[in-house]
Amino acid sequence: QVQLVESGGGLVQAGGSLRLSCAASGRTFSTYTMGWFRQAPEKEREFVAAITRRSDSIYYADSVKGRFTISRDNAKNTAYLQMNSLQPEDTAVYYCATGGVGATRSRFSYGNWGQGTQVTVSS
Numbered sequence: 001q002v003q004l005v006e007s008g009g010g011l012v013q014a015g016g017s018l019r020l021s022c023a024a025s026g027r028t029f030s031t032y033t034m035g036w037f038r039q040a041p042e043k044e045r046e047f048v049a050a051i052t053r054r055s056d057s058i059y060y061a062d063s064v065k066g067r068f069t070i071s072r073d074n075a076k077n078t079a080y081l082q083m084n085s086l087q088p089e090d091t092a093v094y095y096c097a098t099g100g101v102g103a104t105r106s107r108f109s110y111g112n113w114g115q116g117t118q119v120t121v122s123s
Helices: none
Strands: 004-007 010-013 018-024 033-039 046-051 058-060 068-073 078-083 092-099 110-113 117-122
Touching: 004 092, 018 033, 018 092, 018 117, 033 068, 033 078, 046 068, 046 078, 058 068, 078 092
Parallel strands: 010 117
Antiparallel strands: 004 018, 018 078, 033 046, 033 092, 046 058, 068 078, 092 110, 092 117
């Protein structure tokens, strides 16, 4: 089973940027679609972005399109989420997860999850 560890969260002012990282253990990282999700207090976990195994397909939630960029480095077993122009409504715990070949926006198609990293955006 793949172990995932997120990092890079923190407190930032509105308009600022953060870069999240998701480090994966094991040798199978390159076989997974990688997804980023977030969960704000008292809200359901929601899709943010996903990237397929060879980075040939990328998906974003409408709320982050044009501001967030997902990427991956299979040689480093790491996925990234560059977040620019952050707004208070982006405040949440951010999770990375591994998905199968058909995984895109549904959290139910992702199996392994990290412990999450807190992102707080102040106004």
